[in-house]
Amino acid sequence: METAAIKNPGPVQARRTMSDTWYSILLIAPAMIIILFFALVPLFYAIDVSFRQADLTMGGIQGFVGLRNYRTVLHEPYFWQSVGTTVVFTFFAIVIEMGLGIFVAFLIHGATVGKGLIRSLVILPLATAPSVTGLFWRYLYDTQFGLYNYFLSVLGLPWQPNWLGDIKLGLWSVIIFDVWLWMPFVALIVLAGLQSLPKEPFEAAELDGASNFRVLRTLTFPMLTPVLMLVFVLRTIDCLRLYDSVATLTRGGPGSVTETVTYFLYRQGLVFFRMDYASTMALLFMYAVILASGYALRPLLARLAMRAGQR
């Protein structure tokens, strides 16, 4: 590139730009090849399989069947049940995590002593593998040996719930676990947002004698909105594709009350080996997630991408 540029002397500005372009493409090429290859090949593979008969227990991947798999999946009541479970889980998990997380962020933000230590300790659940801690929570939830029911009895409550066995409680047990795991994430990022707020508007509001509530409503929350949106979208994506903790904590049970879309998909594909149905569902699910999250995140991330070019 450099030599080619020297052989064709042109205006200095044009030469530099041309060469910059090629250099920048050369640097991203290795990563882009990998990303394109390993993201698009599986995608096209899944699209292909979704139009075929693919029962791995009976002859593997076979001929084209048109839209038959899509029709079958969309008429499958268990698929819709798993969609419902996922939506209910996502709704309650997000509401509780956001509410509690924001509350905890304000608590820590206002703390005068030991802020750093509190922050370090509160984020520790984020370090753990959800599959591993999910497995251990089965012991915590145990009706006989578990700590939760022991605490309830110590507090003098007559309520001894069967966390993982009661069909009314199963999903709530997963939600509680998810809140334990991810509330710190919300708290951590909202806290960072709070700490990066400019001081001047708040000082002005104090001089004007504005009430705490008014400051929160008209200053703090509006200024936090971008951060809150980001947390909301990232958490929603993660909740929709919840798999690890269901796989180890409840295995979709009791019955199928905690069977999320991803867990249903897993069972179709790798327990019953109906790759055609599984691929079809995976694609439908993926389109939905990308459409929703792509639009929600676009403005926020476009800003970061723009900043990338300016330097």
Add this chain to the structure above:
Amino acid sequence: MLQQRSSTPIEILRYALIVVILTASLFPIAWLIITSFKPADDIMVSPPRFIFTPTLDNYTYALHKANFMHFIQNTLYVAVVSTVFVIVLSSLASYSFARYNPGGGNILFFILTTKMFPAIAVVLPYFLIFKEIGDTAVGKALGIGLDRPGALIVSYTMFNLPFAIWLMVSFFQDIPRELEDSARLDGYNRLQVLWRVVLPLAAPGIAVTAIFCLLFSWNEFLFAYILTRDAARTITVGVESFFTLRGILWGPVAAAATISVAPMLVFVLILQRYMVRGLTFGAVRG
């Protein structure tokens, strides 16, 4: 700001609530570690015992009888190798994005959308593809295929790349461009500028990204669960091997889980300054 108005009773209430939250957050981890040191007789009792004679029996059992050492080796190998790949590829790409922004933001955004793929949607095609590659000579030579570490290395590299690129772009943006320009004036060529000026300055960011990649690979479950059976099995999946026909051996499970969780707790304590940045793909600076 707000805290200046707080009076003593409010401060007491604040710290009381913080203690409650911290207790709720930490006791499951504490109980996991405590259980891992309990003798078998003290684990399956009601009410739970808080006083007992600590023992290393569970660790001995997990490490020797159940071949857990092998899972640890696999996890380390897969996590380290995939992290090296990710760091090499992403530091070049991120520098380019931060400095020249090829594609005007569109390529960078496309990279992020690949991260939106639900892992489960990708893992089924990967399963089928690795099943086929595994039977070919190339697959055998490179160790890629079902139940081979190469399959996980490829998967984790793919999964961490978008994240690493985004995070590192934000670190590279912090390096003043003037330093590069003056190095160019001193007669360095582009590669020398990258190698001798930019990368040393970006070293802390690269290190942080590497630790995040290690953390994610170490804790990954779905791919390891579906693409491996025994030979290439990792810790997160291996913890389940103490679910026996006679019941769940909670002592060894807790020991194995502690081995899985402990190194990452240390990492997160080191990382905590950068956690915000890492978990938001660099979009929020902590």
